[in-house]
Amino acid sequence: LEPDVVVRRQEALAAARLRMQEELNARAEKYKEKQRQLEEERRRQKIAMWESMQEGKSYKGNLKLNQQEVESGASASAVPKSKPNKKPLRGGGYNPLSGEGGGTCSWRPGRRGPSAGG
Numbered sequence: 001l002e003p004d005v006v007v008r009r010q011e012a013l014a015a016a017r018l019r020m021q022e023e024l025n026a027r028a029e030k031y032k033e034k035q036r037q038l039e040e041e042r043r044r045q046k047i048a049m050w051e052s053m054q055e056g057k058s059y060k061g062n063l064k065l066n067q068q069e070v071e072s073g074a075s076a077s078a079v080p081k082s083k084p085n086k087k088p089l090r091g092g093g094y095n096p097l098s099g100e101g102g103g104t105c106s107w108r109p110g111r112r113g114p115s116a117g118g
Contacts, residue, residue, distance in 0.1 A: 052058075
């Protein structure tokens with residue numbers, strides 16, 4: 001291989017690595033900013049809950065409303081899945097306590113007392 005081809009290839013590789021590293025740093029910065037915003041929102045909710053509790057109001061109602069808002073935002077993006085019709089594994093008359101309608105095996109308790117020995 002010619003040396004100038006090798007040098008150009010190494011320079012291109014270094015430039016690609018630098019580009020990928022900058023992209024990774026940008027994504028990490030966005031993620032940190034998002035985490036800061038979420039933490040700030042949680043802190044505000046805790047403060048609001050504390051203030052309402054100090055005023056004697058019910059703070060659990062506020063908590064339920066906040067959870068419903070979060071769930072409604074999450075459910076809008078999720079697609080509901082339909083469940084296929086499933087038939088029961090056993091017939092309706094199965095009762096394990098009655099001993100009827102079960103399988104072929106029946107459980108019996110062991111003998112009382114110490115095990116047999118000499």
